[in-house]
Amino acid sequence: MTVEDEKVLELQHRKEKIYFGGGTKAIEKQKAMGKLTARERIIALLDKDSFHEYDIFVEHDGRDFGMQDKSLPGDGVIIGTGMICGQPVAIFAQDFTVAGGSLGFMHARKITKIMDYALNMRIPLIGINDSGGARIQEGVNALAGYGEIFFRNTLSSGVIPQISVILGPCAGGAVYSPALTDFVFVVENISKMFITGPEVIKTVLGEEISMEELGGAKVHSELTGNAHFYATSEDECFVQIRKLISMIPMNNTTKAEKIAPAMPLPEYDITKIVPSDPTVPYDVRDVIKALVDESEFLEVMEMFAANIVIGFGRIAGETVGFIANQPMVMAGVLDCDSSDKAARFIRFCDCFNIPIVTLEDLPGYLPGVDQEHAGVIRHGAKMLYAYSEATVPSITVVLRKAYGGGYIAMGSRHLRADFVFAWPLAEIAVMGPEGAANIIFKKDIVSAENPAEMRKIKIQEYKDKFANPYVAAAKGYIDSVIAPSETRMFIEHALKVSAHKNRSQPQKKHGNPPF
Amino acid sequence: MEMEKKTHYDTLETMHGTFQTTLTQKHLARKPWIPNNPKHIKSSIPGTIVKICVAEGQEVKAGDLLIVYRAMKMNNNIKAAFDGKIKKIDVKEGDNIPNHALMIEME
Numbered sequence: 106m107t108v109e110d111e112k113v114l115e116l117q118h119r120k121e122k123i124y125f126g127g128g129t130k131a132i133e134k135q136k137a138m139g140k141l142t143a144r145e146r147i148i149a150l151l152d153k154d155s156f157h158e159y160d161i162f163v164e165h166d167g168r169d170f171g172m173q174d175k176s177l178p179g180d181g182v183i184i185g186t187g188m189i190c191g192q193p194v195a196i197f198a199q200d201f202t203v204a205g206g207s208l209g210f211m212h213a214r215k216i217t218k219i220m221d222y223a224l225n226m227r228i229p230l231i232g233i234n235d236s237g238g239a240r241i242q243e244g245v246n247a248l249a250g251y252g253e254i255f256f257r258n259t260l261s262s263g264v265i266p267q268i269s270v271i272l273g274p275c276a277g278g279a280v281y282s283p284a285l286t287d288f289v290f291v292v293e294n295i296s297k298m299f300i301t302g303p304e305v306i307k308t309v310l311g312e313e314i315s316m317e318e319l320g321g322a323k324v325h326s327e328l329t330g331n332a333h334f335y336a337t338s339e340d341e342c343f344v345q346i347r348k349l350i351s352m353i354p355m356n357n358t359t360k361a362e363k364i365a366p367a368m369p370l371p372e373y374d375i376t377k378i379v380p381s382d383p384t385v386p387y388d389v390r391d392v393i394k395a396l397v398d399e400s401e402f403l404e405v406m407e408m409f410a411a412n413i414v415i416g417f418g419r420i421a422g423e424t425v426g427f428i429a430n431q432p433m434v435m436a437g438v439l440d441c442d443s444s445d446k447a448a449r450f451i452r453f454c455d456c457f458n459i460p461i462v463t464l465e466d467l468p469g470y471l472p473g474v475d476q477e478h479a480g481v482i483r484h485g486a487k488m489l490y491a492y493s494e495a496t497v498p499s500i501t502v503v504l505r506k507a508y509g510g511g512y513i514a515m516g517s518r519h520l521r522a523d524f525v526f527a528w529p530l531a532e533i534a535v536m537g538p539e540g541a542a543n544i545i546f547k548k549d550i551v552s553a554e555n556p557a558e559m560r561k562i563k564i565q566e567y568k569d570k571f572a573n574p575y576v577a578a579a580k581g582y583i584d585s586v587i588a589p590s591e592t593r594m595f596i597e598h599a600l601k602v603s604a605h606k607n608r609s610q611p612q613k614k615h616g617n618p619p620f
Numbered sequence: 621m622e623m624e625k626k627t628h629y630d631t632l633e634t635m636h637g638t639f640q641t642t643l644t645q646k647h648l649a650r651k652p653w654i655p656n657n658p659k660h661i662k663s664s665i666p667g668t669i670v671k672i673c674v675a676e677g678q679e680v681k682a683g684d685l686l687i688v689y690r691a692m693k694m695n696n697n698i699k700a701a702f703d704g705k706i707k708k709i710d711v712k713e714g715d716n717i718p719n720h721a722l723m724i725e726m727e
Contacts, residue, residue, distance in 0.1 A: 436640075
């Protein structure tokens with residue numbers, strides 16, 4: 106054996122030791138929790154044999170409390186680059202088998218190194234979080250590490266897509282990195298996110314709650330809106346991430362990769378989904394599926410504020426972002442949560458050159474003391490802001506109802522939609538017929554011999570005159586009234602002609618949206 | 621294409637009419653609004669009652685210390701906002717109280 110061979114062999118030995126992470130016992134424990142190891146996760150997520158690891162020999166920086174005598178392989182985090190569907194990505198994965206994935210100075214420095222790399226190379230960043238939190242022994246250095254990560258998350262926001270995958274605990278300050286990123290993926294029984302855990306809550310407040318009930322995958326998918334994608338297994342989660350990466354661009358200067366166009370599946374017949382009676386519900390996702398290639402729709406935040414539907418689909422091979430009122434849930438009203446949900450999604454699409462398609466059918470805002478006191482004014486304003494600020498192609502289709510403030514908010518001409526279409530059964534009016542008749546014809550109704558009968562007559566009168574798309578079309582607020590069957594064709598054409606859209610904004614440092 | 625036929629829908633009323641739909645758990649679980657009663661002195665943060673400085677039936681002046689409760693390692697001094705009489709004390713020293721818990725009723 107030559108000296109060179111020996112040296113290479115030594116390298117192999119050194120690497121293998123580190124590949125072993127926290128050792129057999131810790132790995133067994135990880136498996137017992139139904140979790141893959143950090144390295145297995147990276148391999149499962151990325152294209153085969155595409156992963157290249159960096160900083161493998163990094164040692165931790167703890168000098169107190171006996172840490173100086175301990176060796177932590179890779180300091181509990183793996184960083185590197187690889188491919189997803191042939192597209193480059195940067196990735197880090199915290200290794201729970203090494204000191205509970207705790208974040209120390211060097212651990213954080215590995216993460217910030219790959220974050221800097223992702224930003225400089227303009228490629229998406231994927232972070233797999235599985236950590237007990239700050240490494241207490243390293244004191245303020247651990248806190249500094251978190252701060253450096255949050256800063257880079259913010260710096261990269263709107264430049265490269267950032268994805269957080271919560272595959273274990275993610276507690277305390279650590280949760281703010283995922284919160285700053287574009288998409289958070291969670292897995293049933295595995296993901297746990299909270300600022301203060303069940304133990305602290307019990308000590309301080311005497312309230313008993315399990316980790317799952319406090320900050321499990323379901324809670325963040327349904328209740329808090331902190332998570333965007335929910336899976337029942339890690340494997341399903343990786344499929345979702347790959348799907349998302351394949352549909353979005355690598356950075357803010359490119360467009361999502363265009364693929365060969367395909368027609369929607371014939372079982373989604375767009376002419377048979379929306380009932381003409383505006384009070385009868387339906388699933389708006391069927392309309393989306395009737396519009397997109399292969400009827401494939403990647404829904405985002407499926408369980409949170411289900412009264413609005415957001416997600417990605419392709420039209421003639423090009424990725425578009427859909428925002429659609431969902432009449433099947435809460436009649437499709439706008440409220441605090443649905444406004445927040447839509448606004449952030451619109452801003453993602455705008456950051457990354459993804460055209461917006463809005464499907465509108467809503468009976469305005471949700472009435473209630475709880476909504477008003479929860480700040481529906483400032484939450485609702487986020488949506489107006491996001492639509493007005495967006496400079497990507499914006500296409501709105503009024504399917505049925507567009508009343509009052511809802512009409513303005515849902516990507517109207519006035520907020521600079523490029524194309525606004527309406528179906529013939531659309532009702533575009535300042536108020537719904539019932540409400541309007543009650544106000545405009547109040548005197549006639551009250552003084553009538555039969556008020557109920559008069560009310561009916563007046564509602565019909567209003568309906569005939571205003572509850573249609575032609576009043577708005579007569580003013581040019583609607584560009585075309587189109588048959589439902591023509592919708593895909595019109596959207597496809599609109600995308601084609603607005604492909605080089607260039608609308609300039611006034612010079613500013615940044616706006617001040619009502620966060 | 622037929623969507624799953626649901627036999628029963630709830631209804632939701634907005635200013636624009638009444639609509640058939642499903643309702644979310646969050647909406648169904650919303651709390652009805654109760655007007656604030658200034659004579660009911662409630663906690664504004666969960667904590668522990670450290671000291672009760674008044675007795676039932678006692679007359680108090682605005683600014684008098686009524687109760688001390690500890691939350692987030694801080695003692696909160698709750699003082700009377702107006703002159704009145706202590707009608708009822710609903711907590712005792714050492715009690716752990718949640719947020720919005722009724723502590724003292726005045727008249």
